[in-house]
Amino acid sequence: MSSKTENMYKDTAAGAGSRAVDEKVLENEENAILSVRDLHTTFHTDSGEVHVVNGVSFNLTRGKILGVVGESGSGKSVTAYSIMQILAENGRVTGGQILYKGEDILKYNKKQMDSFRGEKCSIIFQDPMTSLNPTFTVGWQLREALQLHTGYKTRQAANARAIELLKMVGVNEPESRIKQYPFELSGGMRQRVMIAMALACEPDILIADEPTTALDVTIQAQILELMKDLQKKLGMAIILVTHDLGVIASMCDEVIVMYGGRVCERGTADDIFYRPCHEYTKGLLRSIPSAGNMKKKLIPIGGTPINMLALPEGCAFCPRCANAMKICLTQQPEELEMPDGHFASCWMNVKEAYEEEHNGKAGA
Amino acid sequence: MGVPEKIDTENLVELHNLKEYFPVRTGAFSTVPLKAVDGVSFNIRAGETLGLVGESGCGKTTVGRTMLRLYKPTGGEFYFDGELVTDKNIHRLRKQMQMVFQDPYSSLDPRMTVEDIIGEPLDIYHLYSSKAQRHERIMELMELVGLNAEHATRYAHEFSGGQRQRIGIARALAVNPKFIVCDEPVSALDVSIQAQVINMFEDLQKKLGVAYLFIAHDLLVVHHISKRIAVMYLGKLVEIADADDLNDNPIHPYTLSLLSAIPIPDPKTARASKRIVLEGDVPSPMHMPSGCPFRTRCRYATEQCAKEMPPLTDRGNGHSVACWNR
Ligand SMILES: Nc1ncnc2c1ncn2[C@@H]1O[C@H](COP(=O)(O)OP(=O)(O)O)[C@@H](O)[C@H]1O
Ligand SMILES: Nc1ncnc2c1ncn2[C@@H]1O[C@H](COP(=O)(O)OP(=O)(O)O)[C@@H](O)[C@H]1O
Ligand code: SF4
Ligand code: SF4
Ligand SMILES: [Mg+2]
Ligand SMILES: [Mg+2]
Numbered sequence: 253m254s255s256k257t258e259n260m261y262k263d264t265a266a267g268a269g270s271r272a273v274d275e276k277v278l279e280n281e282e283n284a285i286l287s288v289r290d291l292h293t294t295f296h297t298d299s300g301e302v303h304v305v306n307g308v309s310f311n312l313t314r315g316k317i318l319g320v321v322g323e324s325g326s327g328k329s330v331t332a333y334s335i336m337q338i339l340a341e342n343g344r345v346t347g348g349q350i351l352y353k354g355e356d357i358l359k360y361n362k363k364q365m366d367s368f369r370g371e372k373c374s375i376i377f378q379d380p381m382t383s384l385n386p387t388f389t390v391g392w393q394l395r396e397a398l399q400l401h402t403g404y405k406t407r408q409a410a411n412a413r414a415i416e417l418l419k420m421v422g423v424n425e426p427e428s429r430i431k432q433y434p435f436e437l438s439g440g441m442r443q444r445v446m447i448a449m450a451l452a453c454e455p456d457i458l459i460a461d462e463p464t465t466a467l468d469v470t471i472q473a474q475i476l477e478l479m480k481d482l483q484k485k486l487g488m489a490i491i492l493v494t495h496d497l498g499v500i501a502s503m504c505d506e507v508i509v510m511y512g513g514r515v516c517e518r519g520t521a522d523d524i525f526y527r528p529c530h531e532y533t534k535g536l537l538r539s540i541p542s543a544g545n546m547k548k549k550l551i552p553i554g555g556t557p558i559n560m561l562a563l564p565e566g567c568a569f570c571p572r573c574a575n576a577m578k579i580c581l582t583q584q585p586e587e588l589e590m591p592d593g594h595f596a597s598c599w600m601n602v603k604e605a606y607e608e609e610h611n612g613k614a615g616a
Numbered sequence: 617m618g619v620p621e622k623i624d625t626e627n628l629v630e631l632h633n634l635k636e637y638f639p640v641r642t643g644a645f646s647t648v649p650l651k652a653v654d655g656v657s658f659n660i661r662a663g664e665t666l667g668l669v670g671e672s673g674c675g676k677t678t679v680g681r682t683m684l685r686l687y688k689p690t691g692g693e694f695y696f697d698g699e700l701v702t703d704k705n706i707h708r709l710r711k712q713m714q715m716v717f718q719d720p721y722s723s724l725d726p727r728m729t730v731e732d733i734i735g736e737p738l739d740i741y742h743l744y745s746s747k748a749q750r751h752e753r754i755m756e757l758m759e760l761v762g763l764n765a766e767h768a769t770r771y772a773h774e775f776s777g778g779q780r781q782r783i784g785i786a787r788a789l790a791v792n793p794k795f796i797v798c799d800e801p802v803s804a805l806d807v808s809i810q811a812q813v814i815n816m817f818e819d820l821q822k823k824l825g826v827a828y829l830f831i832a833h834d835l836l837v838v839h840h841i842s843k844r845i846a847v848m849y850l851g852k853l854v855e856i857a858d859a860d861d862l863n864d865n866p867i868h869p870y871t872l873s874l875l876s877a878i879p880i881p882d883p884k885t886a887r888a889s890k891r892i893v894l895e896g897d898v899p900s901p902m903h904m905p906s907g908c909p910f911r912t913r914c915r916y917a918t919e920q921c922a923k924e925m926p927p928l929t930d931r932g933n934g935h936s937v938a939c940w941n942r
Contacts, residue, residue: 473879
């Protein structure tokens with residue numbers, strides 16, 4: 253790492269222990285069940301190759317909830333789908349590693365990947381009908397998953413386990429529900445059934461992509477409580493993708509903030525909410541209504557949403573950043589460790605970059 | 617009662633007992649009424665914002681659309697600026713009452729230029745005497761909502777969600793309305809863009825004195841923008857109060873659980889707060905419970921609740937609640 257990219261807090265007492273990022277990543281990896289390193293995913297389109305995920309790295313700690321938050325189109329879902337290898341036909345992971353318990357799943361063959369998806373890692377979506385088949389009963393679908401991926405091989409055993417799972421996710425009258433079709437259930441109920449399906453094989457990792465976005469707030473509260481509860485009971489790790497900072501604050505141990513296919517910042521929920529070190533995160537927190545600013549004017553982030561077809565050369569947030577400097581236009585900020593131990597990628601944290609910009613201005 | 621019987625001239629909007637029943641076919645020759653809105657009353661003063669919240673399907677959109685007579689009301693009266701709104705005067709009054717929709721993508725014709733979209737109401741109501749005047753007015757409106765003049769000749773589909781919402785509100789403002797029904801106008805927008813549009817609504821109100829019925833499901837957004845807030849459940853208004861008062865002292869059991877279900881964007885508060893998790897789902901409006909519609913999920917319910925719908929009663933400071941037991 254060049255001297256230019258040193259953390260501006262380095263001189264402060266808190267910053268005395270700053271280390272290079274790679275070291276810290278390795279250390280975290282010991283507790284990580286999943287470790288994504290420098291992930292790149294692109295889509296082939298009529299307008300050319302679209303670079304949607306551009307060097308995303310993070311660790312998912314065993315038994316913890318990791319929130320992924322960011323602008324729509326920032327690559328949250330594509331990151332999740334890259335892990336599950338369920339990208340659309342025109343999509344491709346072009347670089348990086350996805351380590352599950354130290355093994356790079358990008359090197360798995362089809363059989364290994366099927367078993368990863370079926371037994372180690374499950375995904376649930378905003379729309380439960382993405383995972384539920386409308387033409388089969390709830391019971392049939394649960395039994396199918398159980399008989400295929402778990403030890404419940406007989407119809408009888410699978411049926412009993414299906415009822416148990418439905419009970420666990422709070423579906424009332426599970427004995428009669430298993431005879432129903434998905435369309436006969438309410439939205440919240442379908443979401444529960446989808447969660448039951450995802451848990452059928454007792455995965456180590458659950459990826460939830462905006463699982464409550466389509467639900468009303470009282471039903472959202474039910475589903476979030478349920479997820480928290482199950483996470484504690486079963487000890488699995490969860491990646492929770494959402495654009496809702498309220499959901500992040502009430503659910504997550506750790507958080508990554510994305511913009512333009514990159515990670516702006518990652519750390520504990522408290523790091524992100526109370527000590528944000530990236531201009532996008534700061535802007536996002538200022539722009540939402542909260543108990544503290546009901547009587548005040550909101551401070552919006554200016555500009556318009558990012559165009560992934562015309563990503564800036566430097567920081568992706570640059571066109572909307574009120575504090576953008578010359579260096580931001582041309583050079584991507586490197587990820588640095590902050591004094592409190594979380595990570596951010598913003599030139600504002602680099603003392604030399606900041607000083608150069610402002611001395612430059614004074615001299616002109 | 618929450619609503620005075622007499623017409624209060626300070627109220628721009630006075631809604632008395634609005635009902636909208638949709639006939640739903642149950643057999644070849646039979647229909648049953650779906651009571652989407654069932655006896656909703658409220659007032660809005662000039663230049664004021666009333667927020668309207670409640671679960672999806674509770675009738676918020678229908679209230680707005682029925683007020684503007686996009687649906688023919690099943691019952692009730694709507695006084696606008698002291699005048700009873702009828703089929704006869706609605707065309708004239710619609711010039712003063714406009715609507716802005718949730719989905720900026722579907723509510724604007726993608727093949728029309730921004731100029732055409734904003735100019736359309738000017739044409740309909742003959743609000744100019746020359747081409748130059750029309751153009752001038754369009755430019756004025758675009759500036760008002762923060763759009764660049766050079767955007768005038770571009771097509772709606774070339775704009776982002778937040779910008780389309782600006783175009784939609786410029787069109788609504790073209791006729792100089794006194795009242796705008798805003799139906800989930802920021803729900804489809806990114807969080808970072810929502811604040812821009814909320815500020816625009818607030819600025820326009822200050823500048824033009826327009827009143828809003830602001831429908832949204834995000835309670836924090838509604839609290840921020842509204843002077844007062846009305847809460848609906850299954851077609852009924854269950855509580856209405858000053859925004860801060862409702863937030864600090866909710867009375868109706870449904871409002872209590874609604875407020876406690878909001879995920880607060882602050883980890884410390886979130887860790888400290890205990891949620892009241894509501895059991896069960898909203899009943900189907902086709903199988904409305906007798907009496908109080910909330911009784912199937914209410915932990916305060918008693919026998920009386922099954923017998924009769926509680927009336928909306930004033931608990932002081934214009935805070936009205938419809939509940940037998942609280
Ligand atoms: N199949 C696809 N083909 C082309 N572009 C895609 C495809 N899927 C997603 N994208 C693009 O990738 C970007 C990131 O999408 P996504 O991960 O879904 O965003 P979000 O953060 O909202 O979940 C978007 O700009 C989207 O248009
Ligand atoms: N045009 C219509 N015909 C029949 N039923 C309708 C119509 N519009 C709305 N409804 C029903 O009326 C109820 C209230 O709907 P709506 O006003 O859209 O609720 P909200 O805006 O609060 O989500 C719902 O049950 C809905 O299905
Ligand atoms: S790197 Fe520069 S443009 Fe990007 S967020 Fe930081 S200050 Fe703004
Ligand atoms: S009237 Fe009865 S059922 Fe309805 S909210 Fe009050 S206590 Fe609950
Ligand atoms: Mg997504
Ligand atoms: Mg609606």
